[in-house]
Amino acid sequence: NWNPWINSNWLTVALLKEKDETKRLQAVGKIMKSLDVFIDSYPRDGGCDEGPGYWNRAGASLFDCLELLYRATDGEITIYNEPLIGEIGRYIYRAHVADEYFINFADASAKVTLESDLAYRYGKRIGDENLSGFGAYFAARQQQQGRTFWGSIARQLPAIFNFAELTTAESKQPLLRDVWMEGNQVMAARSKQGSTEGLYLAAQGGHNAESHNHNDVGNFIVYLNGLPMIIDVGVETYTRKTFSAQRYEIWTMQSTYHNLPTINAIMQQEGREFAAKDVRYTMDDDFAQLQLDIAEAYPPAAKINKWTRTLRFNRDGEIIISDEFDLKRKTKDIELTLMTGCKVTANKPGKIRLDYIDKNSDEPPASLHVFFDAEKLTPKFETIPINDNHLKAVWGDKITRLLLQANS
Structure with missing residues (x-):
């Protein structure tokens, strides 16, 4: 710019x-x-x-x-x-x-x-x-x-x-039902054209040397009724470190604080060669889907042969995120991260409820249910206090990092 x-x-x-x-x-x-x-x-x-x-x-x-x-x-x-x-x-x-x-x-x-x-x-x-x-x-x-x-x-x-x-002049929000920007490998889908009602999914492929890059190949966000449920945190107020060799020491730049897997405690790495492969976007009146292999977004130390992530938006009211992978050695050291600014409730195995917080209402204006296989994954929650004014203006005083940890 x-x-x-x-x-x-x-x-x-x-x-x-x-x-x-x-x-x-x-x-x-x-x-x-x-x-x-x-x-x-x-x-x-x-x-x-x-x-x-x-x-x-x-x-x-x-x-x-x-x-x-x-x-x-x-x-x-x-x-x-x-x-x-x-x-x-x-x-x-x-x-x-x-x-x-x-x-x-x-x-x-x-x-x-x-x-x-x-x-x-x-x-x-x-x-x-x-x-x-x-x-x-x-x-x-x-x-x-x-x-x-x-x-x-x-x-x-x-x-x-x-x-x-x-x-x-006549004003409007276009609110496109489907978006695919092939150049940057960004997709978006909503339940219906011209409406904020229902679910919204955006996801990306790309590489880890983009302008103002975060290590976030395969990341996604989810909105419900126009409100953020599963989020990309964004960036804190710029400092000298933001544009230095220490940029990726900042937590908001790291893949483990995006909606991505961490394998063998290894995060994605910065650089043009760390990129999505075999990116495929499909869409019709019933669904929109982005499928990509994110294995090469991680360094060799992660020991990944292939990691195919499929993000499917079904217009009947569900979003399915599936990860199929082939590792070079067996491990249960796998964590799947979900970031949210919502209130998190986990009362039943395999189910987590996210409630959007509205200070002016006793009832949440949006509630999202996250389902997962409780035999394979165990949830863990971390509260992250927000002290930076730039982030606080968007998310308030805190956000939650939800970790789904592999059992075997």
Whole structure:
């Protein structure tokens, strides 16, 4: 995101302040070449491996640049008709779960503050009513929260002039039933199109050298009625350590604090070679499914020949996670992690209940039942206090790490 973000500021200054026409043309030409490098790095489906929180300064900053070029040349310089430009814009609603919640693999937060005016104008430019309506939806939410204009002045000024149109435009959450972004190997499925009711599953393959990477190949999240039940914790407030050689000493970066197996006490490892293999996505009106081999996301010390994870979303109201594996030596040192911000209750063998906590209600607005084979797995619970303000704003004071430990 540094590429379009920096270029958007540089382009603004070059257009407004550079009086020498030759120097101005040279600057604009260099900026356009630099933006081409950014655009060419994207997969054809427009997926952003930095996550939806960074879209505000990745795809959205690209839009800032394209708008400046479009307006400065009276529409002579425009690439809005290029398919990839449209897909980069559409990514943000493809990654949307419900209301303020988004798919938050890697360093993304589960709650995202969308640049609503910018999303609206992006949608208008590419002729996508889902995107423009999505921007209008968030604008209405933000007005209710007393937030109207924020961000850089280069964004506030267009937002002021567009305010009357934005606040009277038709708003909507697209809430796509199915999403598959092959470039980053991210899938999502919900019970029905256009509704937050029922279950929602998002899962990923990919590799462990993505932008703002976590070691999380094969990770997944589950929502019920638009509320987070099985979660990706996200990332704490950035520190020097976050972008150092010690990054993966931070617990939120480690696979054992994602919804993944830990084998022989060995976690996944960072690096491009630690990746999913044999990734297969299938979908129809009855189900959506992602199947992948995550064995190579672990170092050789884990002693894994093959680990096939299948994540199946049945639209009749269940999600099935199955792991089939072949190890190089027998072991019962296997743990399956599930992270949750819910209240956890385990009163019966093979069954755990997750209740979403609503401080304003005595009854949980969503309850999820997790079933497992009690003869093969024993549950263990760890409470993780949240002291970081960034995470606390999303999950509150604590979360729970549920471990399903192999019996044999």
